[in-house]
Amino acid sequence: MNTHTRSFRATAIALAVLGVLAAGQAGASGFQLREQSVKNLGKSSAGSMVGKDAAVVALNPAAMVNLDQNTFQADLTVIDLTAKFSGGGNILGSPLAPVSGGDGGDPGDPTLVPNMSAVFPLHGGLEGMTVGFAIGAPFGLKTDYDADWVGRYRALTSDLKVIDFTSSVAFDLSDGLSIGVGLVYERAEATLSKAIDFGTAICAQAAASVPTSPANTCFNPQWPLYPVYHPQSADGTFEVNGADNGIGYVVGVQLAPSDRFAIGFSHRSEIRHDLHGTLKFDGVPSILGADPRFQDGDGGAQLTTPTVTTLSVKYAVADGFRLLADYQRTGWSSLRDVTIKRDSGVVVGSEAFDWHDTKFYSLGAEYDISPAFTLRAGVGKDESPTNDTTRTPRLPDNDRQLYSIGASWNLSEHMSIDAAFQRISIDSPEINLGVDAAAGNTSTLVGTFDGHANLYGVSMQYRF
Numbered sequence: 135m136n137t138h139t140r141s142f143r144a145t146a147i148a149l150a151v152l153g154v155l156a157a158g159q160a161g162a163s164g165f166q167l168r169e170q171s172v173k174n175l176g177k178s179s180a181g182s183m184v185g186k187d188a189a190v191v192a193l194n195p196a197a198m199v200n201l202d203q204n205t206f207q208a209d210l211t212v213i214d215l216t217a218k219f220s221g222g223g224n225i226l227g228s229p230l231a232p233v234s235g236g237d238g239g240d241p242g243d244p245t246l247v248p249n250m251s252a253v254f255p256l257h258g259g260l261e262g263m264t265v266g267f268a269i270g271a272p273f274g275l276k277t278d279y280d281a282d283w284v285g286r287y288r289a290l291t292s293d294l295k296v297i298d299f300t301s302s303v304a305f306d307l308s309d310g311l312s313i314g315v316g317l318v319y320e321r322a323e324a325t326l327s328k329a330i331d332f333g334t335a336i337c338a339q340a341a342a343s344v345p346t347s348p349a350n351t352c353f354n355p356q357w358p359l360y361p362v363y364h365p366q367s368a369d370g371t372f373e374v375n376g377a378d379n380g381i382g383y384v385v386g387v388q389l390a391p392s393d394r395f396a397i398g399f400s401h402r403s404e405i406r407h408d409l410h411g412t413l414k415f416d417g418v419p420s421i422l423g424a425d426p427r428f429q430d431g432d433g434g435a436q437l438t439t440p441t442v443t444t445l446s447v448k449y450a451v452a453d454g455f456r457l458l459a460d461y462q463r464t465g466w467s468s469l470r471d472v473t474i475k476r477d478s479g480v481v482v483g484s485e486a487f488d489w490h491d492t493k494f495y496s497l498g499a500e501y502d503i504s505p506a507f508t509l510r511a512g513v514g515k516d517e518s519p520t521n522d523t524t525r526t527p528r529l530p531d532n533d534r535q536l537y538s539i540g541a542s543w544n545l546s547e548h549m550s551i552d553a554a555f556q557r558i559s560i561d562s563p564e565i566n567l568g569v570d571a572a573a574g575n576t577s578t579l580v581g582t583f584d585g586h587a588n589l590y591g592v593s594m595q596y597r598f
Contacts, residue, residue, distance in 0.1 A: 163518045169211040169247045172591035176540015176554030178512030180498030181458030183398030183446035188251040191266035194386035194400035195302035195314025198264040209249040209593040215242025221581015225365040238283030262306040286329035289528045293325040310390040318382040322407045333367035370417025376409030394450040402442040410434040432477040441465035454502035462494040466519035489519035508542040530583035532563035556589040
């Protein structure tokens with residue numbers, strides 16, 4: 135009897151929730167988003183920690199002192215991910231049973247990412263103090279594959295939303311030195327689904343109870359259950375919904391000894407979530423109806439949004455012309471593995487991700503054509519936290535290159551409009567997933583994704 139057949143375990147939440155930490159979006163590597171500011175989008179985030187931009191409330195609160203008026207800002211960015219899979223798989227790794235299905239279609243529909251922020255310099259006895267508030271999405275995901283695609287046993291729908299509300303305060307100390315701190319209240323919600331090959335589950339269960347059965351029973355037409363239950367004969371689906379709230383912080387410092395030079399540093403803490411939600415199975419065959427592994431119920435998993443540490447530099451080489459740079463390190467190594475539990479506390483699954491910390495670099499420039507118009511551009515290099523061993527179709531991620539252009543139009547002393555476009559080129563990621571019966575994965579998936587992303591942003595800033 136096939137060893138994988140004997141060891142089959144269809145652990146409940148592990149069939150889908152384990153994918154939450156492997157869920158990503160095209161805005162940045164992993165499931166990070168850098169679309170808090172359209173100005174930053176237009177220069178590939180170069181100089182993001184020293185900008186005259188209300189989005190610094192959540193990025194580097196110390197830079198709020200750059201705004202000398204009450205400022206409200208709204209940013210809208212559309213992320214359009216295009217991806218295509220080429221490859222296939224086999225049930226229990228056997229060439230006798232290739233997984234049927236197509237390439238999954240394009241999993242990335244255009245997704246809107248909104249952000250809003252407001253900054254208020256204080257006066258009188260509180261002169262030199264600035265407060266700010268922001269709401270936005272620092273992390274997120276939305277991918278959706280065709281229901282009958284070849285990788286359906288690994289992923290169908292992945293929808294992860296992380297919304298932050300940040301309250302920050304900055305203090306202008308002296309000689310261009312400012313410090314800031316922000317409290318982050320974070321809401322995380324996840325909806326994930328995948329298909330389940332109940333035919334293989336039933337066959338494996340029956341084969342385990344008959345030690346004298348022929349080899350490769352699941353693929354042998356002489357097996358008594360074969361006419362009804364065999365691999366891919368009884369597909370069902372599993373969906374999990376979970377949510378949680380968490381609290382973290384962001385701290386920053388800015389040194390701007392002159393109008394020509396500024397350097398900014400910020401650190402955002404990790405935020406831990408204990409996602410709690412519901413498990414729902416559809417299409418469970420009657421023969422498995424009493425199996426506790428496939429019962430609807432409550433459960434959860436842990437999700438940790440990573441630390442983000444950023445260093446920015448701005449230097450005006452001439453009047454109206456500025457060079458900018460960013461270096462960022464994201465602490466994805468906190469996502470080493472995930473443990474799945476039911477509400478009773480019973481551990482039903484654990485799976486390694488082995489993500490590593492990543493580095494992001496960008497260079498950009500801004501040129502003031504006139505007091506009314508500014509042009510900007512930038513390039514960036516973004517590392518992926520994934521690896522060839524554990525990469526999944528929920529996050530067909532790899533290293534990427536960013537190319538951006540943008541512009542600002544100051545309509546009046548009170549209002550300005552920004553627009554930006556960014557093209558993200560993604561190195562073709564390879565998927566090479568083997569059978570992992572303990573995690574409920576009874577088929578292989580091997581292939582390559584080709585993809586890219588286009589980002590379109592527009593924002594409005596009002597000063598009063």
